[in-house]
Amino acid sequence: MAIRAWTLSMEDRDRLIRAAIEAKEGSYSPYSKFRVGAALLSASGEVIKGANVENASYGGTICAERTAIVKAVSEGTRSFVAIAVTSDVPHAISPCGICRQVLREFLTLSTPILLVPADYAARLLEGKEDGVVEATLEQLLPMSFGPEHLEMERGRQT
Numbered sequence: 001m002a003i004r005a006w007t008l009s010m011e012d013r014d015r016l017i018r019a020a021i022e023a024k025e026g027s028y029s030p031y032s033k034f035r036v037g038a039a040l041l042s043a044s045g046e047v048i049k050g051a052n053v054e055n056a057s058y059g060g061t062i063c064a065e066r067t068a069i070v071k072a073v074s075e076g077t078r079s080f081v082a083i084a085v086t087s088d089v090p091h092a093i094s095p096c097g098i099c100r101q102v103l104r105e106f107l108t109l110s111t112p113i114l115l116v117p118a119d120y121a122a123r124l125l126e127g128k129e130d131g132v133v134e135a136t137l138e139q140l141l142p143m144s145f146g147p148e149h150l151e152m153e154r155g156r157q158t
């Protein structure tokens, strides 16, 4: 697939948001009962979904955002143009600190991060505002540490 120059079209935005909502179905969250779904849009137009996967040893829990990133990167996709994140609550939720740092590895500081309320589709049907909050890593993780700060080291590794 061709690599496109990116501005997120309304069509792709809606497709990505609906994928994040679908992604929640894969959530394994018996402890918190808080389902989260994430969807990444790759530079080639592919959508990669992820859900949170909890563990009896709670600290072993992996958030939806990291599931999506790890799925994509481990299959060879490293370039992303947007991510959408949603849960079952009717307001935007924001990635945790660990996920923000993981996203920092693969997203630019200005990549759109769409924080989606669970009732996104219902809001649209009712003709309301969609309730999506658009953020960037520049906002969510200011003065961050990223791969470019290890440029020499990275040159020696893959």
Ligand SMILES: O=c1ccn([C@H]2C[C@H](O)[C@@H](CO)O2)c(=O)[nH]1
Pocket: 029, 032, 034, 035, 036, 051, 052, 053, 054, 061, 062, 063, 064, 065, 085, 093, 094, 095, 096, 099
């Ligand atoms: O942005 C977030 C916030 C929380 N969680 C998950 C972790 C845990 O399984 C549950 C409650 O914190 O939600 C995510 O996946 N992403």
Ligand SMILES: [Zn+2]
Pocket: 063, 064, 065, 066, 095, 096, 097, 098, 099, 100
């Ligand atoms: Zn997280």
